[in-house]
Amino acid sequence: xALIVQxxxxxxxxxxxxxxxxxxxxxxxxxxxxDVVLVVSAMAGETNRLLNLxxxxxxxxxxxxQDVIVxxxxxxxxxxxxxxxxxxxxxxxxxxxxxxxxxxxxxxxxARIKSIDSERIFSxxxxxxxxxxxxxxxxxxxxxxxxxxxxxxxxxxxAIAAALKADACEIYTDVDGVYTTDPNVCxxxxxxxxxxxxxxxxxxxxxxxxxxxxxxxxxxKYKVPLWVKSSFSDDPGTLVCExxxxxxxxxxxxxxxxxxxxxxxxxxxxxxxxxxxKIFGALDAKNIVVDMIVQTVSKEGKTDVTxxxxxxxxxxxxxxxxxxxxxxKAEGMDADENVAKVSIVxxxxxxxxxxxxxxxxxxxxxxxxxxxxxxxxxxxxxxxDPKYVELAVRALHSEFGLDARPSGxxxxx
Ligand code: ADP
Ligand code: ASP
Ligand code: MG
Numbered sequence: 001x002a003l004i005v006q007x008x009x010x011x012x013x014x015x016x017x018x019x020x021x022x023x024x025x026x027x028x029x030x031x032x033x034x035d036v037v038l039v040v041s042a043m044a045g046e047t048n049r050l051l052n053l054x055x056x057x058x059x060x061x062x063x064x065x066q067d068v069i070v071x072x073x074x075x076x077x078x079x080x081x082x083x084x085x086x087x088x089x090x091x092x093x094x095x096x097x098x099x100x101x102x103x104x105x106x107x108x109x110x111a112r113i114k115s116i117d118s119e120r121i122f123s124x125x126x127x128x129x130x131x132x133x134x135x136x137x138x139x140x141x142x143x144x145x146x147x148x149x150x151x152x153x154x155x156x157x158x159a160i161a162a163a164l165k166a167d168a169c170e171i172y173t174d175v176d177g178v179y180t181t182d183p184n185v186c187x188x189x190x191x192x193x194x195x196x197x198x199x200x201x202x203x204x205x206x207x208x209x210x211x212x213x214x215x216x217x218x219x220x221k222y223k224v225p226l227w228v229k230s231s232f233s234d235d236p237g238t239l240v241c242e243x244x245x246x247x248x249x250x251x252x253x254x255x256x257x258x259x260x261x262x263x264x265x266x267x268x269x270x271x272x273x274x275x276x277x278k279i280f281g282a283l284d285a286k287n288i289v290v291d292m293i294v295q296t297v298s299k300e301g302k303t304d305v306t307x308x309x310x311x312x313x314x315x316x317x318x319x320x321x322x323x324x325x326x327x328x329k330a331e332g333m334d335a336d337e338n339v340a341k342v343s344i345v346x347x348x349x350x351x352x353x354x355x356x357x358x359x360x361x362x363x364x365x366x367x368x369x370x371x372x373x374x375x376x377x378x379x380x381x382x383x384x385d386p387k388y389v390e391l392a393v394r395a396l397h398s399e400f401g402l403d404a405r406p407s408g409x410x411x412x413x
Pocket of ligand 3 (some may be wrong): 009151211
């Protein structure tokens, strides 16, 4: 008998029929003799609907109140899933974040989990119940409702699996595993049987929303066997696991894109020590995560500093920068929400040179201009005009030999 955590995303609980399907699948696992903990998301579209209500009132919401609102989507789902299990003659108990004390810090809208009361969950499992836990939400030390950032239910699931020392954490979604790139953008994308934690971490941080980045970090840290599967099929899915030798033979294992970034530039920054610390320190003080950073060569003692932030932090970042521009006596700032990032990822890049050059050649041949570049040991990213995203993803997917082979040949893992 094993303990299995299953997470069902928004589309998997998108309507009542699908909720009944989740109940059936959970009960089938239970009938095999396993203890089952479910983590569920809000019904498809619900979190966006709630955020849209907020946006109709203000574009600078109080983040505590915004979390109170967006956390409600998951409350409805856990109630409905529990009822569906009971209607199929199973036993289920639902839990909101605070009811099984998913304790987080107080960084509203991007809180991090600190601990979970596993006793509360074990006590219902002992009585033969399926525990149905609200994803995405927690509670801070002062009893405030917090949320974990978009896609945060993945992180709830892995954190619970780690806290309960579960035998597996299965993320059920609308595709049957992790692909070489988003299968909804590139028809030639191939499903991977396995992917290393590190590559998955990069893909997730570069925009592949199939897993939230923090969920992969936790899975890697606590060695949680993490599966991505479809709630609509019995495909074995993709296992996210430790890297092995065979993975290094593949130079590029995946392509990711992200339309959720925005670009900010400060013009005419005095080129003196301590200025970068002031700019990025001010953003950090407001919990704004900065991604790509480019600084131009100094001319007459001045440089331009360009960087990207998540779109959800754009308004906040602009407010911070307006003050910074004044305090460091820069000439001004520009803000552009119309950018996207494409990236290539692969642990095999460590042993191959010229990969970045090949990427830039392909993008140049397609007429795509690069606005910023960033690299690490196992990835190369470029900031481009969003209208070229699909074109860039498909061209890179083909260039790096990732396109699906004719059916009948083996899929690479
Ligand atoms: P859920 O609501 O179940 O959490 P998400 O929409 O958050 O589902 O994540 C699943 C989506 O991730 C897929 O529908 C797909 O469009 C997208 N995706 C992006 N990159 C990848 C990838 N490399 N492999 C699989 N899916 C991907
Ligand atoms: N409902 C939240 C979102 O849409 C969390 C999740 O689905 O993982 O981002
Ligand atoms: Mg998701």
